[in-house]
Amino acid sequence: MEASEAKSKRAGGSRLCCICNKRRPVLKRPKTLQQICRECFYEVFEEEIHQVIVQNRLFKSGERVAIGASGGKDSTVLAYVLSELNRRHNYGLDLFLLSIDEGITGYRDDSLETVKRNEVQYGLPLQIVSYKDLYGWTMDDIVKMIGLKNNCTFCGVFRRQVSKHSLFTQTFIIPIIFCFMISSLIDFLKALDRGATLLKVDKLVTGHNADDIAETVLLNILRGDIARLSRCTSITTGEDGPIPRCKPFKYTYEKEIVMYAYFKKLDYFSTECIYSPNAYRGFAREFIKDLERLRPRAILDIIKSGEDFRIATTTKMPEQGTCERCGYISSQKWCKACVLLEGLNRGLPKMGIGRPRGSVNGDNKHTKAGSTAKSIESKQCGSLDF
Ligand SMILES: Nc1ncnc2c1ncn2[C@@H]1O[C@H](COP(=O)(O)OP(=O)(O)OP(=O)(O)O)[C@@H](O)[C@H]1O
Numbered sequence: 001m002e003a004s005e006a007k008s009k010r011a012g013g014s015r016l017c018c019i020c021n022k023r024r025p026v027l028k029r030p031k032t033l034q035q036i037c038r039e040c041f042y043e044v045f046e047e048e049i050h051q052v053i054v055q056n057r058l059f060k061s062g063e064r065v066a067i068g069a070s071g072g073k074d075s076t077v078l079a080y081v082l083s084e085l086n087r088r089h090n091y092g093l094d095l096f097l098l099s100i101d102e103g104i105t106g107y108r109d110d111s112l113e114t115v116k117r118n119e120v121q122y123g124l125p126l127q128i129v130s131y132k133d134l135y136g137w138t139m140d141d142i143v144k145m146i147g148l149k150n151n152c153t154f155c156g157v158f159r160r161q162v163s164k165h166s167l168f169t170q171t172f173i174i175p176i177i178f179c180f181m182i183s184s185l186i187d188f189l190k191a192l193d194r195g196a197t198l199l200k201v202d203k204l205v206t207g208h209n210a211d212d213i214a215e216t217v218l219l220n221i222l223r224g225d226i227a228r229l230s231r232c233t234s235i236t237t238g239e240d241g242p243i244p245r246c247k248p249f250k251y252t253y254e255k256e257i258v259m260y261a262y263f264k265k266l267d268y269f270s271t272e273c274i275y276s277p278n279a280y281r282g283f284a285r286e287f288i289k290d291l292e293r294l295r296p297r298a299i300l301d302i303i304k305s306g307e308d309f310r311i312a313t314t315t316k317m318p319e320q321g322t323c324e325r326c327g328y329i330s331s332q333k334w335c336k337a338c339v340l341l342e343g344l345n346r347g348l349p350k351m352g353i354g355r356p357r358g359s360v361n362g363d364n365k366h367t368k369a370g371s372t373a374k375s376i377e378s379k380q381c382g383s384l385d386f
Contacts, residue, residue: 019040027041027259027263031296048252058205058236059246062094063202063203064201065205066127066201068098068206068207069118075206076118079122080122082205096125097124097127098192099128100195103132104140111271129192192206193241196243197243203243204244209252210249214299217302219281
């Protein structure tokens with residue numbers, strides 16, 4: 001009897017959880033392929049995040065921390081886990097939920113309902129900041145007026161500069177705000193910065209996970225964007241800005257987040273945004289998923305490669321200066337937004353779009369505005385910074 005039991009434990013190794021060796025396994029852990037029980041899964045999942053927080057000194061006791069809450073799986077799990085860890089390990093944090101309402105009917109309105117329920121479920125105060133209030137337009141208004149064509153090209157440029165360019169945006173309001181608002185990541189972050197300022201928080205955390213970061217490493221390599229490559233793996237960014245942003249899920253696999261949300265029966269919203277057809281990132285995502293299927297460590301290894309890249313001393317990095325036209329931070333004579341605006345102003349909206357000939361790695365050394373127009377192309381659909 002004992003012999004047959006031992007044999008069945010060994011056979012396939014799947015009868016008992018390979019961590020506690022007591023309970024029946026209910027899942028194969030995506031990161032390690034271990035067969036484990038639900039309780040051990042919760043424990044390793046939460047403990048890994050706790051270790052990331054502690055080892056990277058993400059927070060200090062007494063800090064006010066806003067959780068960027070979209071209602072999606074990542075930020076919902078982040079809000080849940082962070083409030084649990086805060087209690088369990090006495091981090092001493094004041095946590096808040098912060099949501100950006102882009103004004104997308106049938107998408108953000110529904111997901112915000114989820115966040116409102118999370119506010120009650122987790123007992124975390126919620127602040128909602130809307131594009132309508134910040135910029136006077138909802139995404140729906142804008143898409144109704146100009147449609148969806150060519151949206152990604154302008155996005156990565158304007159999203160970071162919109163506040164500086166508010167006068168320009170009034171002049172060219174429809175195309176620029178539209179491009180600014182097409183929902184790539186830093187659109188949110190810009191608005192999130194505003195919301196975080198309203199909440200007077202010390203830090204902002206987002207639910208970017210290991211898969212997101214691996215994708216971004218890959219995209220920055222594919223685009224030869226050395227400057228972004230060197231910072232996209234940082235767990236904390238924006239330390240020199242008003243509100244640092246952290247990614248406690250930097251090493252957390254998306255599949256595990258989904259499993260955790262599923263087993264914990266967390267209340268989250270799972271529809272994709274209707275205005276974000278980012279095909280290039282989609283290919284990178286699929287490629288990484290394929291690699292993960294063959295070798296689960298691939299995601300962590302891509303992140304590690306991103307972290308370990310060293311920029312050769314011979315590589316010329318863009319020198320930071322200010323745009324001669326608007327004063328915004330720029331490594332060129334005119335900032336990218338001004339070049340695009342110039343194109344729009346002259347009725348040549350494609351001026352800043354299109355692959356430049358001879359541009360090898362995005363390391364554009366030209367200083368004339370016309371050359372700047374060429375350099376921006378490679379960063380279209382550019383949610384490559386976090
Ligand atoms: N509208 C929003 N309001 C507040 N935070 C947001 C919003 N959209 C995105 N974020 C933050 O940015 C992170 C990454 O956003 P992304 O659009 O990549 O969504 P995602 O990977 O599907 O994440 P989630 O599952 O949380 O929606 C989110 O986890 C969240 O912290």
